[in-house]
Amino acid sequence: MTDPVAVKVAPARPEAAPRRMQPIVPAGTVAGNALVLVIAIMTFLSCLTLGAVTLVRDTASMWQSQISREATIQIKPADGLDMEAALVTVQEIVGAFPGVREARIVDRAATARLLSPWLGEGLDLDELPVPRLVIVTIDESAPPDFAAIRAALAQEVPAAKLDDHRTWIDRLISMARTTVAIGIATLGLILAATVLTVVFATRGAMAGNGQIIEVLHFVGAEASFIASEFRRHFLLIGAKGAAAGGLVAILVFIVFGWWSSRNMATPEADQAAALFGNFAIGLAGYLGVAVIVGLVAVLTAATSHVTVVSYLHDIDVPGRSEM
Structure with a gap:
C-alpha cells in the first residue's frame, strides 16, 4: 500500500501594502x-x-x-527788570486762569542745572543774561485760553513770552x-x-x-x-x-x-x-x-x-x- 501523495499547499501571498502617493512637488529640496x-x-x-x-x-x-500737558513762560532779562518779582507776578497771573492746574517757577538751582551741560558747573546767574522760566501745568480736558494769557502777560510783564508748544x-x-x-x-x-x-x-x-x-x-x-x-x-x-x-x-x-x-x-x-x-x-x-x-x-x-x-x-x- 503506497503512501498517499502529499499535497503541497502554496502559502497565501501577503496582501500588497497600499502604495504611498508621492507628492507632485518633492519636499526637502x-x-x-x-x-x-x-x-x-x-x-x-x-x-x-x-x-x-x-x-x-x-x-x-x-x-x-507730555508736551500738551505743559506750557512754558520765558522771561528775558531787561534793564530795570526785577526778575524775581516778575516771576512771582507771572505765576499769579497765570495761576488765576481756569484750565491752569499749577504755575511753577524754575528756581535758580534748577536753571543752573539745565545750563550746566553747555556752560559748566558753578554758574552765577546774576552775571549772565539768562532767561528764567515758569512751567504751567494744563488741564488737558479743559485747556486755558492761551490768547487771553498772552494778552494779560503783555500788559503786566512785557518781557514774558508764552510758548504753548503748539508748533512742536x-x-x-x-x-x-x-x-x-x-x-x-x-x-x-x-x-x-x-x-x-x-x-x-x-x-x-x-x-x-x-x-x-x-x-x-x-x-x-x-x-x-x-x-x-x-x-x-x-x-x-x-x-x-x-x-x-x-x-x-x-x-x-x-x-x-x-x-x-x-x-x-x-x-x-x-x-x-x-x-x-x-x-x-x-x-x-x-x-x-x-x-x-x-x-x-x-x-x-x-x-x-x-x-x-x-x-x-x-x-x-x-x-x-x-x-
Missing part, C-alpha cells in the same frame, strides 16, 4: 530649503518694520501727551505720520518682494516637474487638484519660514526691552528712552507680529495657487485635452 530661509528673512524684516512703526507711534503719542506738537505729529507712512510703504515692498519670490519659486518647481504636470492635466486631473498640491507644499514652506522669522523678531524685541530695563538710569539708556521710550512694543506689537506671520504664510500659499492656475490655463489649448 535645496530650492525649498532656500525658500524657507528667504521667507524667514522677509518675515523678520517685516516684523522689525512693524515693530519700529509701533515704537515710533507710541513714542510720538507719549511725547504729544504739530511738527511731532507730522513727523510721526510721515514715519508711519514710510514704515507701511516699506512693509508693503517687503511683502511684494516675498510674493515675487514665491512666484519665481513656484514656476521653478513647475519647470522641474513640467512633464508630470502636463500629463496629469491632460489625462483629466483638474487644475484645482494640481494647484492644491502646490498650495499645500508652499503653505508648509511659508509657515515654517514665517514662524522662524517671527520668532527671531520677537527675541530681538525681548532682548532690546531687557537691555533697556537693565541699563536704566545710565546716560545711554536715558538718551535712548527719551527718544524711543523703553523699547517695548507692547501687546499690540506682538499681535502684529503674529498677524504678519499668518499673512506671509497665507500669501505664500495663495501666490503659488494663482501661479499654478495661470500656468495650467496657458497650456490648456482648446481641443488638446480630448486627443
Whole structure:
C-alpha cells in the first residue's frame, strides 16, 4: 500500500501594502530649503518694520501727551527788570486762569542745572543774561485760553513770552505720520518682494516637474487638484519660514526691552528712552507680529495657487485635452 501523495499547499501571498502617493512637488529640496530661509528673512524684516512703526507711534503719542500737558513762560532779562518779582507776578497771573492746574517757577538751582551741560558747573546767574522760566501745568480736558494769557502777560510783564508748544506738537505729529507712512510703504515692498519670490519659486518647481504636470492635466486631473498640491507644499514652506522669522523678531524685541530695563538710569539708556521710550512694543506689537506671520504664510500659499492656475490655463489649448 503506497503512501498517499502529499499535497503541497502554496502559502497565501501577503496582501500588497497600499502604495504611498508621492507628492507632485518633492519636499526637502535645496530650492525649498532656500525658500524657507528667504521667507524667514522677509518675515523678520517685516516684523522689525512693524515693530519700529509701533515704537515710533507710541513714542510720538507719549511725547504729544507730555508736551500738551505743559506750557512754558520765558522771561528775558531787561534793564530795570526785577526778575524775581516778575516771576512771582507771572505765576499769579497765570495761576488765576481756569484750565491752569499749577504755575511753577524754575528756581535758580534748577536753571543752573539745565545750563550746566553747555556752560559748566558753578554758574552765577546774576552775571549772565539768562532767561528764567515758569512751567504751567494744563488741564488737558479743559485747556486755558492761551490768547487771553498772552494778552494779560503783555500788559503786566512785557518781557514774558508764552510758548504753548503748539508748533512742536504739530511738527511731532507730522513727523510721526510721515514715519508711519514710510514704515507701511516699506512693509508693503517687503511683502511684494516675498510674493515675487514665491512666484519665481513656484514656476521653478513647475519647470522641474513640467512633464508630470502636463500629463496629469491632460489625462483629466483638474487644475484645482494640481494647484492644491502646490498650495499645500508652499503653505508648509511659508509657515515654517514665517514662524522662524517671527520668532527671531520677537527675541530681538525681548532682548532690546531687557537691555533697556537693565541699563536704566545710565546716560545711554536715558538718551535712548527719551527718544524711543523703553523699547517695548507692547501687546499690540506682538499681535502684529503674529498677524504678519499668518499673512506671509497665507500669501505664500495663495501666490503659488494663482501661479499654478495661470500656468495650467496657458497650456490648456482648446481641443488638446480630448486627443
